[in-house]
Amino acid sequence: MTSDPATNDNLRGAALMMLSMALFTMNDVFMKSLAGEVPLYQILFIRNGVVTLAFLALAYRSGALLRGLSRRDLMLATVRGAAEVATAYFFLTALFNMPLANVTAVLQSAPLMVMVAAAIFLKEPIGWRRILAVVAGFSGVLLIIRPGPEGFNLYALYVLISVVCITVRDITTRKLSREAPALLVSAITSAMVCLCFGATGIGSDWIALTPRSGGLIAGAALVVMGAYLASVQAMRLGEVSFVSPFRYTALIWALILGFVVFGDWPTDLTLIGAAVVVGSGLFSFYRELQVKRAARVPSMR
Structure with missing residues (x-):
């Protein structure tokens, strides 16, 4: 560690972001391991029920539960929760039917989509260089999903839809006021996932959990809570422009765990496409980062 507090915070933030990406990928491994064994609605009802109770307890302990949300923030939190419900359905359905690394690689285009949406809906500035980067990134996505009679399938489209849902979720999050407690917003989001998928399971068969399936769901709940807390703390400790790129370490974890756990390894075209998206x-x-630094430099005229 250096003696510069800002540098140390950035390094800690980067380490926490890498930890959160590892935990998110482990959650995906646990969830994918349950495919065909337990219905999706049952998995998410149980997992998010546990996560919701944990977030509510943390929100109560921190005082966030008593402070509550303004009417505007409550509406935005509800929209955010609806976007997360759609994300969970499309992403996990795709994950159950596609290799882990392929799904994760397409998901890495989400920051590019969020940047475009922020420029359109939030009027955030975006230069021609970043526009070209977005075009290149989505060209990489096309290499991964290969829209054609041989490479493309419905579940690749599901991943793309989940990217759009993530964009809606993140843009809505940006519009929340600074006073909105992150723990309470997260609890509302998780509760909506729990209740919506629980409702879809009414009248359907619920499977008796085995020690294996119960353990996988418990593991998923534990790591996803750790992932959320680590990612929030990472963004609070470090500068966004420094910490955010470490999100892409999720792809490394997906490659390793996808091969070790499921025996999947992407094709060369998929790897090239993933490299283009990440790049x-x-x-x-x-x-x-360059634009922000230039804006801080006083004019010499």
Whole structure:
């Protein structure tokens, strides 16, 4: 560690972001391992029920539960929760039917989509270099999903839909006021996932959990809570432009765990496409950092 507090915070933030990506990927492994064994609605009802209770307890302990949300923030939190419900359905359905690394690689285009949406709906500035990076990034996505009679399937479309849902979720999150407690917003989001999927399971068969399936769901709940807390703390400790690029370490974990656990390894075209997507995202973060630094430099005229 250096003696510069800002540098130390950035390094801690980067380490926490990498930890959160590892935990999120482990959650995906646990969930994918349950495919065909337990219905999706049952998995999410149980997992998010546990996560919701934990977040509510933390929100109560921190005082966030008593402070509550303004009417505007409550509406935005509800929209955010609806976007997360759609994300859970499309992403996990795709994950159950596609290799882990392929799904994760397409998901890495989400920051690029969020950047475009922020420029359109939040009027955040975006230069021509970053526009070219977005075009390159989505060209990489096309290499991964290969829209054609041989490479493309319905579940690849599901991943793309989940990216759109993530964009809606993140743009809505940006519109929340600074006073909105993150723990309470997360609890509302998790509760909506729990209740919506629980409702879809009414009248359907619920499977008796085995020690294996119960353990996988418990593991998923535990790691996803750790992932959320680590990612929030990472963004609070470090600068966004420094910490955010470490999200792409999720792809490394997906490659390793996908091969070790499921025996999947992407094709060369998929790897090239993933490299293009990640490279485009990293360049976008680099340009954002340059623009912010230039804005802080006083004019010499």
